[in-house]
Amino acid sequence: MTLGMVVATVSGPAVADTRAVDDPVGDSTFVDISRVRVVHRDAVTVRVRSAVPLAAGQRYSFWIDAGRGPGPNYHVAFYANSDFDDALGLVRSFSDRPSRNVPCPGLRARADIFADQPVSIRVPRRCLGDPGTVRVAVRFKDETTGTVDWAPGRRTFGPWVRR
Numbered sequence: 001m002t003l004g005m006v007v008a009t010v011s012g013p014a015v016a017d018t019r020a021v022d023d024p025v026g027d028s029t030f031v032d033i034s035r036v037r038v039v040h041r042d043a044v045t046v047r048v049r050s051a052v053p054l055a056a057g058q059r060y061s062f063w064i065d066a067g068r069g070p071g072p073n074y075h076v077a078f079y080a081n082s083d084f085d086d087a088l089g090l091v092r093s094f095s096d097r098p099s100r101n102v103p104c105p106g107l108r109a110r111a112d113i114f115a116d117q118p119v120s121i122r123v124p125r126r127c128l129g130d131p132g133t134v135r136v137a138v139r140f141k142d143e144t145t146g147t148v149d150w151a152p153g154r155r156t157f158g159p160w161v162r163r
């Protein structure tokens with residue numbers, strides 16, 4: 001814990017509320033994350049760049065750790081250009097099946113196969129219990145072929161992002 005805090009202080013960027021992690025290009029087929037950027041302000045905003053065009057049948061899943069318990073606390077998943085229910089899933093593991101969903105006014109999810117824009121979510125902090133720090137794991141899955149790409153790695157979170 002202490003070591004992690006020291007490392008974060010020494011190597012952290014000047015802007016503590018933003019972290020970006022590059023993901024290898026070519027490490028998966030049909031879906032391929034190239035970069036994840038997390039901004040932690042009044043909302044937690046996650047933008048994910050894809051190295052390949054977005055397509056129908058891709059599912060975009062996000063797990064958020066708000067620092068409570070050993071695993072992820074929240075889950076959001078959706079498809080491109082489809083209706084999105086503004087509910088946040090409660091989870092305790094890297095599961096696609098939340099124990100329940102809670103309303104989160106202001107929750108946004110975006111994935112547009114017709115625009116060259118990142119896949120993104122925006123989650124108001126109040127929906128997450130106003131955490132001091134958060135970290136995020138992302139998985140893109142092509143449901144036709146079953147291929148997946150995780151960032152930063154399978155069932156692995158990126159760096160903590162302070163508000």
Ligand SMILES: [Ca+2]
Pocket residue numbers: 023024025026027028032033034149
């Ligand atoms: Ca990748």
